[in-house]
Amino acid sequence: MLAVTVGWMSAAHADDPELVxxxxxxxxxxxENANADETDWFASRSLIxxxxxxxxxxxxxxxxxGPDFAPFTDGSGAWRCDSAADGTQQITATIVDFVFPQGDTGRKIGRLDIAGAFDxxxxxxxxxxxxxxxxxxxxPMTTTDEPTAAGKFRGFKITAP
Incomplete structure (x- = not known):
């Protein structure tokens, strides 16, 4: 099965004017995603x-x-434009997913906070x-728990050929 999603947008057509x-x-x-100390830049790969x-x-x-973490689902959430100074666009996103039970641990919810800069x-x-x-x-939006994990990411925009 092949699923294709196509989207088009220009600044004049933004659904949310704050994203323009x-x-x-x-x-x-x-x-490509790195662990916290950046020793493994291919800890995983993602689509954002x-x-x-x-x-x-x-x-x-x-x-x-994996050996140290339970399986989880794709995530959905929201993003905002924080600024667009000097040509770099600063974004913040929050994603929520579901974590499947593993061993004697029950179901859980994951929240991923992303802070990024797009050039x-x-x-x-x-x-x-x-x-x-x-x-x-x-x-998950009101947790005051310490983060479970943190790291860095870098990637490129996918474009049609």
């Missing part, structure tokens, strides 16, 4: 999609889980990701 200064950041990016309506979507190559001259997006894993019954 970061209109060039709208699209999908293929990233930012829409003209302020939605954010996240898919990660590590969703099947439209190079087509590169880079920044930091901070992950919070919270109990299934809790509100």
């Amino acid at each position: 200064p970061c209109a060039d950041a709208i699209g999908t990016f293929l990233t 999609s930012l829409t003209d309506a302020g939605h954010a979507f996240f898919t990660d190559s590590g969703e099947a889980g 439209p001259r190079t087509g590169l997006l880079s920044g930091t990701m901070t992950l919070y894993i919270v109990p299934f019954e809790s509100n």
Whole structure:
């Protein structure tokens, strides 16, 4: 099965006028993700999609889980334009996903906070990701827990041939 999503947007057609200064950041990016100490730049790869309506979507190559973490779903959330100074577009996104039970741990919810900078001259997006894993019954948006993990990412915008 092949699924294709096509989107088009110009600054004059933004669904959310607050996103207009970061209109060039709208699209999908293929990233390489590093662990916190940046010793492994291919800890995972991700797709980060930012829409003209302020939605954010996240898919990660590590969703099947690993020795130190449980499997999880794709994520959905929202993003905003923080600024567009000196040609670099600063964005913030929050993504929520579900974490499947593993061993004797129950279901959980994950929240991924992304702070990034997009340079439209190079087509590169880079920044930091901070992950919070919270109990299934809790509100991931109001957690005061310490982050579960953090790291950096860098990637390029996917364009049609």
